Amino acid sequence: MITIDDLTKVYGSRTVVDRVSLTVNHGEVLGLLGPNGAGKSTVMRIIASAVPPTSGRVRVMSCDTVTESIKARRCIGYLPEHTPLYPDMKVESFLSFAARIKGGRKNGVKDRVRNAVIEFGLEEVRNRSIATLSRGYRQRVGLAQAMINDPPVLVLDEPTQGLDPEHAYEIKQLVKDLSGSRTIVLSSHVLSEVSQLCSRVAVLKKGRVISVDSTEELVSRHQNHTRITIRVGERLDQALKMIEAVEGVISASSSNSQVIKAETVRDRDLRPVLAERIVKSGIPLLGIAREEMSLEEVFMKLVAGEDATRA
Amino acid sequence: MRSIYLKELVQYFSSPFFFVLACVFVGVAGVFFYNAVAYANLLATQMSQYQAPGGISVSAVILRPLFMDMSLLVILLVPLISMRLYAEEKAAGTMELLFTYPVSDLKVLLGKYLAGFSVFVLILAFSGFLTALLAVATTPDWGVVLASYTGLILMGGTVLALGVFASSLTGNQTIAAAVTIGGVLVFWALGWFADTVSSGYLGAVLRELSLAGHLSRFFNGLITLKDVVFYLLFAVFFLAVTLRVLDFHRCRG
Structure with a gap:
């Protein structure tokens, strides 16, 4: 000890x-x-x-x-x-x-x-x-x-x-x-x-x-938002607009032609709602998953946050 | 302390450095010996030519010059033995490791010092065959031989303490050796300056601090308590200062 x-x-x-x-x-x-x-x-x-x-x-x-x-x-x-x-x-x-x-x-x-x-x-x-x-x-x-x-x-x-x-x-x-x-x-x-x-x-x-x-x-403790990754088969732009419109979604962006990353409020799991909307609109949903914040991100946040606090 | 002592010995003997040092020391001492014997031979021949009464004194013509020359060799040899003791640890970064082992700085210091001292005495002992060679042809004054070796060992121990101190100051072995040789030469020559600087109290102090001054009595076959205590105190002083340097390094990280 x-x-x-x-x-x-x-x-x-x-x-x-x-x-x-x-x-x-x-x-x-x-x-x-x-x-x-x-x-x-x-x-x-x-x-x-x-x-x-x-x-x-x-x-x-x-x-x-x-x-x-x-x-x-x-x-x-x-x-x-x-x-x-x-x-x-x-x-x-x-x-x-x-x-x-x-x-x-x-x-x-x-x-x-x-x-x-x-x-x-x-x-x-x-x-x-x-x-x-x-x-x-x-x-x-x-x-x-x-x-x-x-x-x-x-x-x-x-x-x-x-x-x-x-x-x-x-x-x-x-x-x-x-x-x-x-x-x-x-x-x-x-x-x-x-x-x-x-x-x-x-x-x-x-x-x-x-x-x-x-x-x-x-x-x-340092995760303010929940990140959800959605993979769609086609009509990415339409899916992106739809996701942004869902209540509780803070921001959404696409990194390539199939994947959308959405930042959502932390207290609710929005995966069922998002999946339902995408499926109802006829867009093929290939996958939906929640991602935890990595320790690296927390570390960067902590180190940067301290600087911001001191400033 | 024993583990440090053994580790240092392993390190000394695991490289050709020790063997090179021993060969060079004994080789050069052999040249000095040959020179002294050749001179004694010449003297003896001349004395017989002029039919001078009495014979030559082996102690005065061979032993004393030989040991005087060997004392100069010791001044060059010991800094080469001591230079690695701490400088190598500092350069390799192993001082940090050593500081975290459950052994006091004093024990580490004594382990290192005694290992260096053992190596020095061993190399010096190799030169013993020269006096053995002399004993085949004549009967040397064993009292002078014993006193001279005692003097060389004591002076070597003193130079080693100064060398350990110099080694603790730097991570560069060459610098450690150079500082030691420089320091020893200053203490060696103090007696020479004594008369020119002052004939009073300061002169007496300088004479007493001279490494060479204390050595001459040993070469005359005299072992005096004053000379022995001088060399021991000299060594203890530099070992104590080394401890302070180590403490400083530890605090500085």
Whole structure:
């Protein structure tokens, strides 16, 4: 479990993290979202004890990351952004080093390294120098070192950054498997990934948390309209005019010769009414569906909305 | 601390750098040794020609010049050992990783320092075969040999501490080595400036701070507490300053 109270980090005259308060419960996966420079990585570094806060406090498994730093660090597996590793070390000797330095069972170092090599699919490269590894393998080694002592808390900064779809999928599967048994904080620029993996999302902007919610609640809270997509066989213009005339339709537009997208009021499902009108007028109706707002749209709205509010 | 120490040793020995450094050090020390022996031989020949009474002093003619030359080699060798200790971590971004492992900065520092120190002592030990070679032909003063090696080890440890400090300042290993060599040369030459700058209190302080001044007694076969404490305090001072630099880096992120 992680508790962040009124966390602030100032570099010179620049406030990078501004009074952030968050709680991440056991077994929960919290996603940190935000544009570049929002303070996501700094928050993660502070949680991982890499950087002390200017004010406020962070507790990991009830250990203060400043006053009980070593104890707190024992509970954390951290994967920094860009996965820094020792290029001249071999995979196995680096993992042995990580296992030894993170402590725990003395005789278990070999076992832990062997398990990590198997779990993260590193058998083929176990005796290879890290400098010669592909991006995907480097990321796996980074994750393996983070989890080598089986920590209850994982802090993963952009865990799938720069990976091809296959490797990214593997890492996502891994995080999914770990969720429930571990407390995980991760950041990503891939919003679909965050919505798949995270039970809650904290949106940061200019060092401040502007929203914390589950992805579903976040989407539903910021969705003012309902979007309905209608596919017709012919007479698109006639169908468009008809749809615009229906009470509750805010706007309608067509993107090609068959598809009409209508923004409707949120409190009513207008699909039956729209379908009935189109069918009655003899226009062939090929399909009608309601679309949820994507997390990306909510994110853009939140970030832009904050700017508008401040202005 | 042990895991950091072992990791550093693995990194030193996993590249040809260590072997190249050891070969160059021993090779150049061998040239110095040959030169000292050749000079002693010439001296002995001349003495026999002129039928001079007594023999030549192996300590004065071979050992002292050899160890004096080796001390200059140590000044160049140790910065090459220390330059990577923190600069490499900074350049690779692994400092951040290291900061998050459950080990204190002091233990990391000591692990790194001791690994560098072990590598230095190991390379220095390779030069031991030169005195062994000398022992085949003559009987060297083992007291001078032991004291000289003690002096070189202590001075090497001091230079290493300065090197670790320089390495913590930058992510560029070449700059770290250059700063160390520059710093050592300044402390080496302080004794030379002492007389020209001032003959009073300042001169005495400069003389006491000179790395070379403290070394000469070891080469005469004398191990004094004052010299040992000087080198130890010098090393502790730079290690303590390095800790402050690391703390600064941690706060700055």
